[in-house]
Amino acid sequence: MAEEKLLTVNVVTPDGSVYDEKTPMAVFRTTVGELGILPEHIPLLASLEIDEVRVKVPNTEGKFDEIVVNGGFVEFSDNVATVVANSAERKEDIDLERAERARKRAQERLKKARQEKDTDKLRRAEVSLRRAVNRLNVSKH
Known part of the structure; x- marks a missing residue:
């Protein structure tokens, strides 16, 4: 069986890294609509809405990590999606x-x-x- 191709998702804020994991797919809500990114996607830069970033957990059936982002942008190149936001929070860290x-x-x-x-x-x-x-x-x- 072929090994699953992965990309890296990093979510950073002025306070530091909030999320850094490998995934077969990530979904972002941009100012022009929803964007799914798979490994080897073309490079891009997009503004993000106040929404969530969903990152598929490798080797699972439909399980996603969810990260709240308050705007910002996503840049994708060389199989790394970097989200830069003023604030972000993992689902499990929400009070x-x-x-x-x-x-x-x-x-x-x-x-x-x-x-x-x-x-x-x-x-x-x-x-x-x-x-x-x-x-x-x-x-x-």
Whole structure:
């Protein structure tokens, strides 16, 4: 039986490495849609949405590692996908209580920004809410 071809996925933030594993496939939500990368994919650079990176666990039937990313970009070349994000978190490291508190704070800021008709505060509150909801959604998979 032929050995499974693998690529490496690295997720890094200003605080350091969050994830570094080999995989037969990784899936990213970019600003233009979902992107699946297999070994030997052509080089690319893409902006990421606030979403999750899914990395297939080698030699399993459909099991994926999930990493929350808050935007950033993915660069792929030489069989290495490097994700650079301001913040990222592995699914198993998500603190549900903290994420729920962040969601509530963001909803309160959103409500206040709407009342004040402050578009700058509104945009920031919407991003904060998307980040908190993303963390909650991934933690519940």
